[in-house]
Amino acid sequence: MEHDVVLSARDICMTFPGVRALWNAQFTLREGEIHALMGENGAGKSTLIKVLTGVYHKDSGVIRLSGKEVNIKSPEEAQNLGISTVYQEITLCPNLSVAENMYIGRGDYKFVNWKEIESKADAILKNLHIPARARQQLGKCSLAVQQMVAIARAVDMECKVLILDEPTSSLDDQEVERLFGLMRDLKARGVGIVFVTHFLEQVYEVCDRITVLRNGEFVGEYTVAECPEVELVAKMLGKELDDLSEIKKEEVHITAGETPVYEAEDLSSEAVTHPFDYEIYKGEVNGFVGLLGSGRSEIIRSIFGADRVTGGDVKVDGRKAKITKPLDAMKLGIGYLPEDRKRDGIIGDLSVRDNIILALQVIKGFFKPITRAQAEQFADEYVKQLQIKTASTDTPIKSLSGGNQQKVILGRWLLTHPQYLLLDESTRGIDVGTKVEIQKLILKLAEEGVSVTFISSEIEEMLRTCSRLIVMRDGRIVGELKGNEMTQNNVMRTIAGGDA
Numbered sequence: 001m002e003h004d005v006v007l008s009a010r011d012i013c014m015t016f017p018g019v020r021a022l023w024n025a026q027f028t029l030r031e032g033e034i035h036a037l038m039g040e041n042g043a044g045k046s047t048l049i050k051v052l053t054g055v056y057h058k059d060s061g062v063i064r065l066s067g068k069e070v071n072i073k074s075p076e077e078a079q080n081l082g083i084s085t086v087y088q089e090i091t092l093c094p095n096l097s098v099a100e101n102m103y104i105g106r107g108d109y110k111f112v113n114w115k116e117i118e119s120k121a122d123a124i125l126k127n128l129h130i131p132a133r134a135r136q137q138l139g140k141c142s143l144a145v146q147q148m149v150a151i152a153r154a155v156d157m158e159c160k161v162l163i164l165d166e167p168t169s170s171l172d173d174q175e176v177e178r179l180f181g182l183m184r185d186l187k188a189r190g191v192g193i194v195f196v197t198h199f200l201e202q203v204y205e206v207c208d209r210i211t212v213l214r215n216g217e218f219v220g221e222y223t224v225a226e227c228p229e230v231e232l233v234a235k236m237l238g239k240e241l242d243d244l245s246e247i248k249k250e251e252v253h254i255t256a257g258e259t260p261v262y263e264a265e266d267l268s269s270e271a272v273t274h275p276f277d278y279e280i281y282k283g284e285v286n287g288f289v290g291l292l293g294s295g296r297s298e299i300i301r302s303i304f305g306a307d308r309v310t311g312g313d314v315k316v317d318g319r320k321a322k323i324t325k326p327l328d329a330m331k332l333g334i335g336y337l338p339e340d341r342k343r344d345g346i347i348g349d350l351s352v353r354d355n356i357i358l359a360l361q362v363i364k365g366f367f368k369p370i371t372r373a374q375a376e377q378f379a380d381e382y383v384k385q386l387q388i389k390t391a392s393t394d395t396p397i398k399s400l401s402g403g404n405q406q407k408v409i410l411g412r413w414l415l416t417h418p419q420y421l422l423l424d425e426s427t428r429g430i431d432v433g434t435k436v437e438i439q440k441l442i443l444k445l446a447e448e449g450v451s452v453t454f455i456s457s458e459i460e461e462m463l464r465t466c467s468r469l470i471v472m473r474d475g476r477i478v479g480e481l482k483g484n485e486m487t488q489n490n491v492m493r494t495i496a497g498g499d500a
Helices: 045-052 075-080 098-103 114-127 143-155 173-188 200-206 229-237 296-304 326-331 341-345 352-364 372-385 402-414 432-447 459-465 488-496
Strands: 005-016 019-030 034-038 060-065 068-070 083-086 161-165 192-196 209-214 217-223 262-269 276-280 285-289 309-316 319-321 334-337 420-424 451-455 468-473 476-482
Touching (some): 005 045, 005 192, 019 034, 019 192, 034 173, 045 161, 075 083, 083 143, 098 114, 143 173, 161 173, 192 200, 200 229, 209 229, 262 296, 296 334, 296 451, 326 352, 352 372, 372 402, 432 451, 432 459, 451 459
Parallel strands (some): 019 217, 083 161, 161 192, 285 451, 285 468, 334 420, 420 451
Antiparallel strands (some): 005 060, 262 309, 309 319
16 A cells, blocks of 8 residues: 555666666655665665665656655755664764764754753663763764664654664674664654665564665565565575575694694783683684674784784794784784774775775885786786676775675785785675675685684674684683584573583
């Protein structure tokens, strides 16, 4: 029935130089429903959202809000019309307080009663069980809390339409459930929610309908009941396939006396307050698992020297090494793909080519510049090898979709021919097809002798890819699982404090 449609988009077309981002795309959101917008990386999901919210201006097509045709020219106009959005990458101001971030741009600063605003913000934070205070500087909050503040800001705008672009990517299971409870409450009050996620299980847990885009085009709209998970993946990829079943990790057989590629003893940093021992062998894929805040990323950063090391000894290939900064690690053949690609991984205004050659140029030193011809050759090689979707290697990397940005960072490190790769959430916020590609690439690198430490929020992905899991809780290593011990139940039990 069209009478309950709150937002509709018909025949939306949008092009960028050399790239057709949307072509006759369709979307229909009804009052009081949670509607998943699904598709591979580069399928056009983020572009459609930005068209619906006035960030981009469509080339053609019609958008209607509650049956009335609208031409949304800016995010502010979308907000005034009752469309609130929380994007995948957090767009708040880390130097401002939580309250300022929640209410910035929503009134005249000359007449703001900050005491009243902070009181209101604290009430909302408490109601949503968000562990933050109104006066707290946002930048001192964790990534997960920053994401939840962004959601609280959107929810407080009394919106008709709430667009959530990967809102759960930085949240642990309890926080996800809290968000889902909030989404269901908003749904019951008649709010239409657009939910973009790459966690398929979340779609089936909380959504009513699914719209699939592929290569910028509308594939179809389905109820959750009529579109099983296998069919959804097939529709997103455009072919029947079960690539995940083809991913088979090889057990690494370590001989007695074999020298680790990397070994740490009593290592600690400014972020790692509990010293830890750790080693990885040639061709091994291991991983750190634990709840959000368990210390997984902090350990990775200490290995790479991204945080100031405060104690411990390190050996690389059996020889004592000193890693106090990332360049030390890079020169020893260690590469690092960070958790927050926007902040720590890419240089948005630089081209795809310049982002790919960046690490190699740093290792060589800026007095030995890579020639333009070499840079073009390197960039073309990894764009082709990793199937990076870009109009050209001159394209600014910020114009690429999240998964393609991730591939560029991978290409950057592969160009240095590393012996040890640290991948922190390398598959977060990207589509199923690209996840499969990256998982296969990890295992191919391991077969070629590269050691890989892999972190993912999806335990099933870790079990599928790693041959050894190191379990963390409260900043400490609390267990290790390998072989037949590596089951989801054992991981959960070890995290919770029981025996595997």
